[in-house]
Amino acid sequence: MKITGRERVLRVLNGEIPDRVPLDLGGINNSTMHWKVERDLCGLLGFPYAGSLIVATDQQVVVPDERILRHYGVDTRCLYIREAFPWREEGGVFYDQWGIGRVFDGEYYSMRVHPLAGMTPREALDACRWPDPRAEARIEGLAERAESYGGEHCLILEGFREACFGLPSWIRGMTDFYMDLAGDPVFAHEFLDRVLEWNLQVMHFVMGRLGKYVDVFKFSDDLGTQASLLISPEMYREFIKPRQARIVREMKGYGVKVLFHSCGAVRPLIPDLIEIGIDALNPVQISARGMDPRGLKDDFGDKIVFWGGGIDTQESLPRLGPEQVKEEVRKNLEILGRGGGFVFAQVHNIQPDVPAENVDAMLEAFRERRDY
Numbered sequence: 001m002k003i004t005g006r007e008r009v010l011r012v013l014n015g016e017i018p019d020r021v022p023l024d025l026g027g028i029n030n031s032t033m034h035w036k037v038e039r040d041l042c043g044l045l046g047f048p049y050a051g052s053l054i055v056a057t058d059q060q061v062v063v064p065d066e067r068i069l070r071h072y073g074v075d076t077r078c079l080y081i082r083e084a085f086p087w088r089e090e091g092g093v094f095y096d097q098w099g100i101g102r103v104f105d106g107e108y109y110s111m112r113v114h115p116l117a118g119m120t121p122r123e124a125l126d127a128c129r130w131p132d133p134r135a136e137a138r139i140e141g142l143a144e145r146a147e148s149y150g151g152e153h154c155l156i157l158e159g160f161r162e163a164c165f166g167l168p169s170w171i172r173g174m175t176d177f178y179m180d181l182a183g184d185p186v187f188a189h190e191f192l193d194r195v196l197e198w199n200l201q202v203m204h205f206v207m208g209r210l211g212k213y214v215d216v217f218k219f220s221d222d223l224g225t226q227a228s229l230l231i232s233p234e235m236y237r238e239f240i241k242p243r244q245a246r247i248v249r250e251m252k253g254y255g256v257k258v259l260f261h262s263c264g265a266v267r268p269l270i271p272d273l274i275e276i277g278i279d280a281l282n283p284v285q286i287s288a289r290g291m292d293p294r295g296l297k298d299d300f301g302d303k304i305v306f307w308g309g310g311i312d313t314q315e316s317l318p319r320l321g322p323e324q325v326k327e328e329v330r331k332n333l334e335i336l337g338r339g340g341g342f343v344f345a346q347v348h349n350i351q352p353d354v355p356a357e358n359v360d361a362m363l364e365a366f367r368e369r370r371d372y
Helices: 007-011 033-044 066-072 119-128 142-148 164-171 173-182 185-210 233-252 267-275 295-299 320-334 356-369
Strands: 055-057 061-063 076-080 088-090 093-095 100-105 109-113 154-158 218-220 256-260 280-282 305-307
Touching: 007 154, 033 061, 033 356, 055 076, 066 356, 076 142, 093 109, 109 233, 119 185, 142 185, 154 185, 164 173, 164 185, 173 185, 173 233, 185 233, 233 256, 233 267, 267 295, 280 295, 295 320, 320 356
Parallel strands: 076 154, 154 218, 218 256, 256 280, 280 305
Antiparallel strands: 055 061, 088 093, 093 100, 100 109
């Protein structure tokens, strides 16, 4: 009996083994591709290029062309909420809804201005501008997009970015934010609580309007570098974990699964993520310290779904030849797919230095080995 992509992903998230490993490409803004890759892949597949739906402006990544997704049998689709209003440009600096300023370098928009940097904690709280959490612009057209998929695919609510750790550091500036955590915990807790409450208002507004379509809610907080955590486990458990736990708890009240994204060497925190109810972890950065696929699968494979880790996107995907790409995909698919608990995706977004032939090789290798 044929099952839909939606059923396939949800069975994995429920601890079951479906007919094959599910495939995600572009269901979240960490499993998609730069628009130049989409253009080149369309060319390789013989599809006239129709332009891109760019969803994360800073990263210049897209909701992939529907023809690409159907060609490879992708099981996921993205419902990407927007900011309250478009970015504004002043003197070559582009400002988002928070007043965070970015400069375009030809490929990406990189942060340069942090609106609360350099202020005292009290000045920062007084000066913070809180965008309208219920702006209609956030969800414009998303109900229609969801309806167009006809229940065939797993729909992922995306666009909340780094809710509890990343966003506060972008607003405050990383140096000041880390100093707040270490030196002024009273302010840090108050600031983080305000950011959390704002995020929850957005989440409840969006779910109130789109919740009947959503299968998976995804949020992020990048907590790791290549070699270590950004903050100690103790500091994470004091400042970040309780707030993430509340997001998970309130979102699960809508009956959705929760997908959490953090790059880096986050192995020490995986038990904490399991404890607060995270259903799946992305991107499974297999090149980071402690993130060996076999060890992760052996230690946590029966407790959390690994969503990603199909191939390294920093070195392997841009630099290997197509046959070598296929071999790495086969190896990781065999390890992480064993016994279920795995949604295939490359480790992170496909960057513009990746040949379209390598993207095709990755997805064809998945197609060849996706059955259990």
